[in-house]
Amino acid sequence: QSLEDCPLDEDEDAFQALGEEDEDIDQFNDDTFGAGAVDDDWQEAHERLAELEDKAGASREPDGPVGNDGDVLGDPEDALAERLTRLVIDSELEDPAIMQAVHTRGPMQQPGGLNSSIWDSSAMLQRIRGPLLTQEMPSVSVLDYALPQRPPQARDEERDPSERALPRRSSSPIIGSPPVRAVPIGTPPKQAAIPNFNQQILCPKPVHIRATMQQRYPAPYGERMSPNQLCNVPNSSLLGHPFSHSVSPVLTHLQRAQLLGGAQVKPLPAGRMSPSQFARVSGLVGSPLPSVNPKLLQGRVGQMMSPAGGFRAFFGAPPAPPPSQLPHPPGPGSHLQNLRSVPSLSRHPACSPRPSVTVPALPRPQPQMFRPDTTHLHPQHRRLLHQRQQQNRNQHRSLNGSGGDRGGHRSSHQEQIRKDPYANLMLQREKDWVSKIQMMQLQSTDPYLDDYYYQNYFQKLEKLAAAEEVHGDGPKKERTKLITPQVAKLEHTYKPVQFEGSLGKLTVSSVNNPRKMIDAVVTSRSEDDETKEKQVRDKRRQTLVTIEKTYSLLLDVEDYERRYLLSLEGERPALMGERKQKICDMYDNLRGKAPGQDRPSDDHFMQIMCIRKGKRLVARILPFLAPEQAADVLMATARNLPFLIKKDAQDEVLPCLLRPFSHVLYHLPLGTVTSLVQQLTNLPQSAAAPTNLHLTAVLQNKFGLSLLYLVLSRGEELQSSDTNTELMQDNQWTELMLMATRELLRIPQGALAKPVSIPSNLISLFSRYVDQQKLNLLETKL
Amino acid sequence: MNYMPGTASLIQDIDKKHLVLLRDGRTLIGYLRSIDQFANLVLHQTVERIHVGKKYGDIPRGIFVVRGENVVLLGEIDLEKESDTPLQQVSIEEILEEQRVEQQAKQESEKLKVQALKERGLSVPRGDTLDEY
Numbered sequence: 001q002s003l004e005d006c007p008l009d010e011d012e013d014a015f016q017a018l019g020e021e022d023e024d025i026d027q028f029n030d031d032t033f034g035a036g037a038v039d040d041d042w043q044e045a046h047e048r049l050a051e052l053e054d055k056a057g058a059s060r061e062p063d064g065p066v067g068n069d070g071d072v073l074g075d076p077e078d079a080l081a082e083r084l085t086r087l088v089i090d091s092e093l094e095d096p097a098i099m100q101a102v103h104t105r106g107p108m109q110q111p112g113g114l115n116s117s118i119w120d121s122s123a124m125l126q127r128i129r130g131p132l133l134t135q136e137m138p139s140v141s142v143l144d145y146a147l148p149q150r151p152p153q154a155r156d157e158e159r160d161p162s163e164r165a166l167p168r169r170s171s172s173p174i175i176g177s178p179p180v181r182a183v184p185i186g187t188p189p190k191q192a193a194i195p196n197f198n199q200q201i202l203c204p205k206p207v208h209i210r211a212t213m214q215q216r217y218p219a220p221y222g223e224r225m226s227p228n229q230l231c232n233v234p235n236s237s238l239l240g241h242p243f244s245h246s247v248s249p250v251l252t253h254l255q256r257a258q259l260l261g262g263a264q265v266k267p268l269p270a271g272r273m274s275p276s277q278f279a280r281v282s283g284l285v286g287s288p289l290p291s292v293n294p295k296l297l298q299g300r301v302g303q304m305m306s307p308a309g310g311f312r313a314f315f316g317a318p319p320a321p322p323p324s325q326l327p328h329p330p331g332p333g334s335h336l337q338n339l340r341s342v343p344s345l346s347r348h349p350a351c352s353p354r355p356s357v358t359v360p361a362l363p364r365p366q367p368q369m370f371r372p373d374t375t376h377l378h379p380q381h382r383r384l385l386h387q388r389q390q391q392n393r394n395q396h397r398s399l400n401g402s403g404g405d406r407g408g409h410r411s412s413h414q415e416q417i418r419k420d421p422y423a424n425l426m427l428q429r430e431k432d433w434v435s436k437i438q439m440m441q442l443q444s445t446d447p448y449l450d451d452y453y454y455q456n457y458f459q460k461l462e463k464l465a466a467a468e469e470v471h472g473d474g475p476k477k478e479r480t481k482l483i484t485p486q487v488a489k490l491e492h493t494y495k496p497v498q499f500e501g502s503l504g505k506l507t508v509s510s511v512n513n514p515r516k517m518i519d520a521v522v523t524s525r526s527e528d529d530e531t532k533e534k535q536v537r538d539k540r541r542q543t544l545v546t547i548e549k550t551y552s553l554l555l556d557v558e559d560y561e562r563r564y565l566l567s568l569e570g571e572r573p574a575l576m577g578e579r580k581q582k583i584c585d586m587y588d589n590l591r592g593k594a595p596g597q598d599r600p601s602d603d604h605f606m607q608i609m610c611i612r613k614g615k616r617l618v619a620r621i622l623p624f625l626a627p628e629q630a631a632d633v634l635m636a637t638a639r640n641l642p643f644l645i646k647k648d649a650q651d652e653v654l655p656c657l658l659r660p661f662s663h664v665l666y667h668l669p670l671g672t673v674t675s676l677v678q679q680l681t682n683l684p685q686s687a688a689a690p691t692n693l694h695l696t697a698v699l700q701n702k703f704g705l706s707l708l709y710l711v712l713s714r715g716e717e718l719q720s721s722d723t724n725t726e727l728m729q730d731n732q733w734t735e736l737m738l739m740a741t742r743e744l745l746r747i748p749q750g751a752l753a754k755p756v757s758i759p760s761n762l763i764s765l766f767s768r769y770v771d772q773q774k775l776n777l778l779e780t781k782l
Numbered sequence: 783m784n785y786m787p788g789t790a791s792l793i794q795d796i797d798k799k800h801l802v803l804l805r806d807g808r809t810l811i812g813y814l815r816s817i818d819q820f821a822n823l824v825l826h827q828t829v830e831r832i833h834v835g836k837k838y839g840d841i842p843r844g845i846f847v848v849r850g851e852n853v854v855l856l857g858e859i860d861l862e863k864e865s866d867t868p869l870q871q872v873s874i875e876e877i878l879e880e881q882r883v884e885q886q887a888k889q890e891s892e893k894l895k896v897q898a899l900k901e902r903g904l905s906v907p908r909g910d911t912l913d914e915y
Contacts (some may be wrong), residue, residue, distance in 0.1 A: 422826055423797045426816040431793050437819040438791055 713759030839877025
């Protein structure tokens with residue numbers, strides 16, 4: 001019967017939701033692994049992409065490749081997106097970190113806004129075009145999507161459906177990787193033998209180098225022999241000099257490949273070519289191929305060998321084999337010799353005299369042939385740089401005939417190393433993408449909070465630079481600064497996404513809205529069953545809480561100065577008011593807010609002062625307090641000094657209070673000073689008492705003694721500054737002084753603590769009240 | 783012209799030869815071809831270099847994709863200064879042998895140490911999750 005009572009009805013809904021989820025999962029699977037994922041004819045897709053790349057490179061159309069990419073996946077995506085969004089009922093998903101369905105047209109038209117995916121593809125990419133040096137860039141690009149001003153409704157209408165739905169699997173690459181291509185990079189070709197493989201294998205660098213690579217490296221992991229095995233195999237690539245073999249095996253390989261149309265060659269080389277390489281290669285497919293002959297290949301390979309000097313340097317000095325094996329000594333410079341031996345081979349007119357790996361015979365297609373170490377430059381700058389370099393090169397070539405060879409060796413040596421055939425595997429677009437992410441990570445609403453040390457460091461640097469500028473009269477050194485956009489602090493109220501017909505809330509958690517795992521409720525215990533110990537403990541805990549709260553207030557107050565400088569004129573009074581209020585709050589916290597009471601007890605304050613952090617807190621707060629309040633604190637301290645001293649025995653933190661106390665003392669009027677001394681010495685006490693325990697304790701403690709000296713010194717200051725003050729007539733003061741001196745005399749030298757500092761006017765002070773003999777004694781004691 | 787001045791970014795390092803030290807103690811040398819925001823690396827023409835004493839040996843490995851969290855440090859190799867090392871390159875066989883010998887010696891000394899500690903009543907916790915190598 002209990003089974004029947006089971007709330008099946010509620011479960012139905014859950015099952016339904018699950019069922020729908022299952023459908024989605026199937027769709028996801030299909031897209032990732034099944035027919036939807038990979039285009040059957042990846043070759044054509046690649047060619048298409050390559051053309052697109054060229055077009056995009058030429059025209060810089062914002063909607064270019066990514067838009068088309070989106071189209072390929074667009075339609076099945078939209079269907080699912082629609083289905084999903086029909087289920088979603090909550091319309092306010094403001095979390096940028098939550099994945100958004102790809103809706104490529106949307107972001108194009110309306111860039112920014114809170115709902116745009118943070119990994120939004122080309123809309124953002126196009127805008128962030130290189131280093132953010134100018135002020136304008138950030139304001140255009142990244143701040144846009146952080147602005148809260150756009151009314152949510154307008155955005156909702158436009159991009160309502162797909163925005164709040166979870167993206168499909170096939171589009172997840174948007175989140176964590178470069179823009180999706182029609183075919184994932186590295187997809188092995190479906191067929192081994194491909195019609196136009198013939199051409200491709202003869203495309204310049206990739207295949208050629210592959211051939212040499214295979215000669216030298218064991219390629220895929222499975223086929224690889226263990227290094228030990230390889231060492232035993234004769235002629236293995238691990239032994240000996242990579243180039244000790246003559247050129248012929250390579251040629252044979254290539255020739256074979258050429259002749260057999262690539263059928264026998266492993267599909268790896270071509271499969272490993274990334275679309276980005278295709279992009280560059282496709283333009284060159286047609287050209288030098290018909291004229292291929294062994295001699296050309298030989299020449300080519302000979303040429304290939306020299307840029308492979310780049311690989312050479314990579315290997316450093318090769319191991320054991322005796323140099324006699326080789327026609328020339330091995331080493332990083334050897335490719336230079338290679339170079340020298342090569343010209344004999346390469347007499348083919350189609351080969352350029354410079355061993356260029358990339359395009360032997362074609363005129364350079366303009367954008368592609370940039371040097372890899374200039375990839376970080378702004379495109380325009382790079383173009384200019386290359387134009388200039390080309391000019392120089394032309395000049396050199398015309399100027400030095402044969403001499404240019406030798407001189408040119410140096411530069412060509414470097415150029416070879418730089419003309420890395422595998423350079424720019426990472427496209428500029430991808431680099432921009434990564435740097436975009438990095439820039440986004442740098443955004444902060446409160447840079448001083450997030451990266452205090454960086455801010456300080458840069459301030460210091462700037463100060464240095466400014467100082468240098470003032471001194472030096474040289475040209476202003478242009479120092480590029482990273483300008484990180486400052487995002488306005490937004491208050492996100494997270495409402496969890498709810499699907500129609502499902503029970504409860506969907507756990508769509510993200511970086512900004514972590515999932516609430518536990519519903520923790522605070523329960524307060526009843527007073528009855530608390531023992532004394534617990535009470536004490538709780539009281540201490542309460543004090544600790546008070547200290548923490550006051551500390552937060554203190555940090556805020558200390559921060560106000562900086563905020564004041566950064567704020568606008570109109571806001572400043574408000575800031576000051578806030579600050580004042582906080583200071584009052586702090587003081588109340590310190591002394592224990594007791595409305596209606598006259599603050600008779602120092603209890604609260606004492607509790608705080610018993611804790612080490614509390615003492616430090618008081619020391620930091622004192623500068624902010626009004627004089628009366630500060631005096632009040634000082635009094636309370638003095639009044640209870642022996643108790644504090646006892647409690648401080650372990651921590652020994654009291655001396656930290658000395659400096660703020662002395663500051664306070666400077667502003668104290670006479671009457672206060674007097675009463676202060678009174679507190680310190682704890683008079684009036686029955687004069688009959690032989691010892692003044694209070695004072696003794698004070699004298700025997702470093703802090704106490706130092707404080708006493710400070711107070712006395714202040715008194716002396718006051719006294720000496722105003723010759724006819726009431727101090728002279730003040731009996732109390734005289735009495736106190738006599739008391740103090742008496743005590744000082746009485747106390748043995750050893751028991752006297754070592755004060756932090758002895759003010760200089762103490763002697764003169766004492767001289768008023770004691771005779772010479774005692775004065776001498778006092779002097780020895782001090 | 784710095785790509786992102788004041789920051790540490792690997793974008794400048796692309797297509798340059800690097801030495802990468804991994805958390806398991808391996809040293810890889812290769813051309814850095816690609817990166818991502820997690821500092822996952824794609825190394826090209828990678829060579830694993832094993833150092834034992836003053837000798838080292840290179841094992842060519844091909845293309846490596848390293849997950850960013852496993853990288854301890856990496857640094858660009860100056861191609862001109864690269865061969866300027868007092869270390870002696872030996873064959874792979876030899877270096878592997880040397881490594882094995884070194885490992886054995888280390889293990890033995892570790893065993894002795896643990897034994898000695900045990901005798902004194904102390905125990906060292908097994909640092910399985912630590913990056914000790």
